[in-house]
Amino acid sequence: MKYYKKILGDRIYLSPINTDEVDSYLKWMNDESVAVPFGQYHRIVSSKNDMKWLYEPNSDMHRYAIVLIKDDILIGNISLHNIDHLNRNAFIGIFIGEKEQRGKGYGAEAIRLILNYGFKTMNLHNIMLTVHADNYEGISCYKKVGFREVGRLHEWIFKDGKYVDKIYMEMMKRDFGV
Numbered sequence: 065m066k067y068y069k070k071i072l073g074d075r076i077y078l079s080p081i082n083t084d085e086v087d088s089y090l091k092w093m094n095d096e097s098v099a100v101p102f103g104q105y106h107r108i109v110s111s112k113n114d115m116k117w118l119y120e121p122n123s124d125m126h127r128y129a130i131v132l133i134k135d136d137i138l139i140g141n142i143s144l145h146n147i148d149h150l151n152r153n154a155f156i157g158i159f160i161g162e163k164e165q166r167g168k169g170y171g172a173e174a175i176r177l178i179l180n181y182g183f184k185t186m187n188l189h190n191i192m193l194t195v196h197a198d199n200y201e202g203i204s205c206y207k208k209v210g211f212r213e214v215g216r217l218h219e220w221i222f223k224d225g226k227y228v229d230k231i232y233m234e235m236m237k238r239d240f241g242v
């Protein structure tokens with residue numbers, strides 16, 4: 065068994081990372097549709113030495129593989145990062161690596177699972193995320209889960225020859241209903 069059903073949903077589960085899957089992560093870090101929103105596209109990522117975040121995550125980070133229940137296939141990654149236990153807040157980072165697995169609700173399900181875990185197990189109070197203003201699929205997904213925009217940095221991200229805004233969105237524990 066390569067994965068562990070640590071946080072179980074209806075169609076997916078979140079498992080501690082299996083670093084044997086490094087080839088999948090290397091492929092995704094060189095796929096523009098993942099690497100640009102993930103902030104890795106301007107870097108050379110060619111071996112596990114370039115994947116410190118995978119092998120040696122910071123102590124203020126919890127990183128999980130997103131795995132399909134029906135066939136135990138890895139489809140992406142979700143993390144709580146910059147976890148601040150004093151002020152009880154954190155950020156979410158997520159990607160669904162395979163394009164054909166996007167738009168099927170797996171991202172929303174993974175986010176609901178990590179929010180539930182963050183609020184009810186880790187006793188967090190406010191969970192935020194950031195998204196590029198031209199990431200319409202991401203913004204739709206986050207709004208569907210209940211995130212709301214709380215601010216934006218104008219022309220903060222340089223991509224494909226232009227600047228785009230960086231949006232901050234948040235979910236308070238009380239708004240998640242737990």
Ligand SMILES: CC(C)(COP(=O)(O)OP(=O)(O)OC[C@H]1O[C@@H](n2cnc3c(N)ncnc32)[C@H](O)[C@@H]1OP(=O)(O)O)[C@@H](O)C(=O)NCCC(=O)NCCS
Nearest residue numbers: 101158159160166167168169170171172200201202204205
């Ligand atoms: C962002 C991401 C994690 C969302 O996961 P997902 O599984 O695709 O999301 P969901 O299927 O739950 O929701 C996506 C929603 O966007 C909608 N959508 C798709 N394309 C859209 C577009 N161009 N404009 C507006 N909405 C769009 C879908 O219809 C869906 O909404 P619905 O369920 O109400 O129909 C995933 O698309 C992804 O990994 N993208 C590449 C990497 C990335 O952007 N990571 C996030 C960085 S902040």
